[in-house]
Amino acid sequence: MPIPSRVRIYEVGPRDGLQNEARPIPTAEKAEFIRLLVAAGLREIEATSFVSPKSVPQLADAAELLAMLPAVLADMRELRMPVLVPNMRGLERARGAGVTAIAVFTAASDEFTRRNIGMSVAESLDAFRPVLQAARAEGWWTRGYVSTAFGCPYTGRVDPARVVQVALALRELGVDEVCLGDTIGVGVPRQVRELTARHIAASIPLERLAYHFHDTRGTALANVVAGLEDGISCFDASTSGTGGCPYAPGAAGNLATEDLVYLLDAMGIQHGVRLEGVLTAGRFISGLLGRRVATKVGQAGGWDPTTGHPIGRS
Amino acid sequence: MPIPSRVRIYEVGPRDGLQNEARPIPTAEKAEFIRLLVAAGLREIEATSFVSPKSVPQLADAAELLAMLPAVLADMRELRMPVLVPNMRGLERARGAGVTAIAVFTAASDEFTRRNIGMSVAESLDAFRPVLQAARAEGWWTRGYVSTAFGCPYTGRVDPARVVQVALALRELGVDEVCLGDTIGVGVPRQVRELTARHIAASIPLERLAYHFHDTRGTALANVVAGLEDGISCFDASTSGTGGCPYAPGAAGNLATEDLVYLLDAMGIQHGVRLEGVLTAGRFISGLLGRRVATKVGQAGGWDPTTGHPIGRS
Numbered sequence: 202m203p204i205p206s207r208v209r210i211y212e213v214g215p216r217d218g219l220q221n222e223a224r225p226i227p228t229a230e231k232a233e234f235i236r237l238l239v240a241a242g243l244r245e246i247e248a249t250s251f252v253s254p255k256s257v258p259q260l261a262d263a264a265e266l267l268a269m270l271p272a273v274l275a276d277m278r279e280l281r282m283p284v285l286v287p288n289m290r291g292l293e294r295a296r297g298a299g300v301t302a303i304a305v306f307t308a309a310s311d312e313f314t315r316r317n318i319g320m321s322v323a324e325s326l327d328a329f330r331p332v333l334q335a336a337r338a339e340g341w342w343t344r345g346y347v348s349t350a351f352g353c354p355y356t357g358r359v360d361p362a363r364v365v366q367v368a369l370a371l372r373e374l375g376v377d378e379v380c381l382g383d384t385i386g387v388g389v390p391r392q393v394r395e396l397t398a399r400h401i402a403a404s405i406p407l408e409r410l411a412y413h414f415h416d417t418r419g420t421a422l423a424n425v426v427a428g429l430e431d432g433i434s435c436f437d438a439s440t441s442g443t444g445g446c447p448y449a450p451g452a453a454g455n456l457a458t459e460d461l462v463y464l465l466d467a468m469g470i471q472h473g474v475r476l477e478g479v480l481t482a483g484r485f486i487s488g489l490l491g492r493r494v495a496t497k498v499g500q501a502g503g504w505d506p507t508t509g510h511p512i513g514r515s
Numbered sequence: 516m517p518i519p520s521r522v523r524i525y526e527v528g529p530r531d532g533l534q535n536e537a538r539p540i541p542t543a544e545k546a547e548f549i550r551l552l553v554a555a556g557l558r559e560i561e562a563t564s565f566v567s568p569k570s571v572p573q574l575a576d577a578a579e580l581l582a583m584l585p586a587v588l589a590d591m592r593e594l595r596m597p598v599l600v601p602n603m604r605g606l607e608r609a610r611g612a613g614v615t616a617i618a619v620f621t622a623a624s625d626e627f628t629r630r631n632i633g634m635s636v637a638e639s640l641d642a643f644r645p646v647l648q649a650a651r652a653e654g655w656w657t658r659g660y661v662s663t664a665f666g667c668p669y670t671g672r673v674d675p676a677r678v679v680q681v682a683l684a685l686r687e688l689g690v691d692e693v694c695l696g697d698t699i700g701v702g703v704p705r706q707v708r709e710l711t712a713r714h715i716a717a718s719i720p721l722e723r724l725a726y727h728f729h730d731t732r733g734t735a736l737a738n739v740v741a742g743l744e745d746g747i748s749c750f751d752a753s754t755s756g757t758g759g760c761p762y763a764p765g766a767a768g769n770l771a772t773e774d775l776v777y778l779l780d781a782m783g784i785q786h787g788v789r790l791e792g793v794l795t796a797g798r799f800i801s802g803l804l805g806r807r808v809a810t811k812v813g814q815a816g817g818w819d820p821t822t823g824h825p826i827g828r829s
Contacts, residue, residue: 387781387820419736419771463734
């Protein structure tokens with residue numbers, strides 16, 4: 202399987218990156234963050250979430266944010282801007298906000314979904330059935346997350362066969378894309394290769410599969426390469442690495458978009474995103490969150506092979 | 516090529532990690548650092564350097580440090596403790612200190628060696644000839660570094676053919692091991708695979724080849740996996756990631772031993788080093804340097820797949 206010549210970078214910063222932040226971010230600043238991401242060339246941005254404002258007050262302004270975007274973004278036609286939707290109530294809110302792409306969120310571990318969304322995995326899939334049916338009836342793009350695909354913070358090791366089972370169930374419910382998430386950042390390339398192989402064996406097309414890696418233990422880019430070399434062409438990332446690991450406070454969470462873009466550029470793989478634009482967006486969101494830039498490439502800059510000098514250092 | 520079932524971790528913290536530090540570290544504390552590394556299971560530790568004390572005052576205590584070790588380490592028989600030696604003067608000092616393993620240091624870029632050691636690459640190889648001859652006559656183990664193998668901070672892109680040429684020259688001078696270094700942390704797996712393939716094609720045995728990756732742009736573990744998957748079985752690392760990148764101040768340098776050990780453990784590859792021991796040594800040296808633990812695994816801990824909980828968090 203040759204490495205794909207072009208990949209999709211699915212930016213999760215505005216949703217996954219901000220959903221656990223203690224510091225409140227004004228809606229207009231979120232819109233500006235999204236504007237900078239689009240200016241950097243990102244075309245798929247998970248913008249927000251229509252979950253309960255009580256559980257996730259950080260994203261309670263979902264409708265206001267989406268209403269603000271058309272004025273901020275010159276042209277939204279080329280953008281896919283999914284929102285997380287947990288149930289029919291969320292779907293109705295999303296519909297009212299003019300959404301055309303959604304994501305639903307389950308896991309490969311019952312203990313995880315019970316503690317996270319108060320349901321077993323099977324119950325969560327039942328809850329998604331009408332949501333995905335309605336979304337498909339509208340012609341929306343849909344994605345299903347399989348969280349804890351590499352390990353569960355409550356029960357440890359996760360059987361890869363179980364991951365495939367949940368992925369297949371999501372596909373049967375009609376999702377356009379299944380995204381396997383390393384929620385606690387424990388995965389290594391051997392596991393990525395095994396999961397990819399098992400999904401291929403289960404006849405899930407490679408172009409319907411995405412990976413969401415956390416860099417909690419420094420393995421995210423290694424995992425991306427393991428995915429790439431087996432033909433995977435969509436990877437999640439969060440600009441400035443926002444979205445730490447709630448199971449290891451202070452540790453890194455989401456793979457930083459800066460680091461992913463550097464890697465893909467240096468591997469000669471096309472993706473349409475400009476590193477310097479992402480570095481700008483990363484400095485912006487780090488500033489809003491009151492943090493120094495903590496991503497590797499944010500600190501070191503990119504690299505100009507014609508001069509040998511770093512580029513875009515903060 | 517199957518992934519090696521066992522690899523060697525070559526620890527460079529005491530030498531490469533400390534050689535650019537502004538804060539002076541007392542010799543007894545260096546000895547304690549080495550004691551903790553050995554207690555963690557590390558068996559190859561580049562201890563210090565017999566370069567000019569004027570150029571590298573941080574390691575001016577090389578002889579004192581080595582003299583201290585037998586009292587600190589219960590048993591040194593199973594250890595390989597190379598020291599960096601730039602010339603015959605350094606070799607004589609090393610001999611006087613009772614060393615049995617040395618490393619010499621050149622690069623794939625003339626501009627780099629000129630600025631770093633005041634010689635062209637060819638001149639540096641000439642200077643090593645008598646050094647390596649004397650070392651072999653003593654029956655010592657010898658290693659030759661090819662620095663800037665992935666890129667030069669002064670001239671940019673480096674021709675992989677040039678890297679092989681320097682590696683072959685070092686082998687002709689008799690080094691037991693050639694170590695290819697990504698001095699400025701710009702390398703990606705595609706380059707690793709190409710370099711490995713070219714060295715195989717040049718009949719340099721895989722077991723004579725090691726990689727020294729920097730995590731400056733987050734790619735170090737991805738590069739390790741690319742090496743592993745092509746049969747490389749020796750990787751350098753520095754406990755607590757000491758040894759920042761002098762060409763991007765504030766950015767990360769050496770791959771952290773903690774992160775490498777986590778990856779190898781999770782990949783099921785043997786190496787003989789205990790993660791918790793390395794985490795202890797990492798906290799010790801970070802404390803001496805007056806820094807928080809900055810490695811990914813140092814912050815997040817390892818992971819116990821039977822319980823799902825992090826282990827050894829600082």
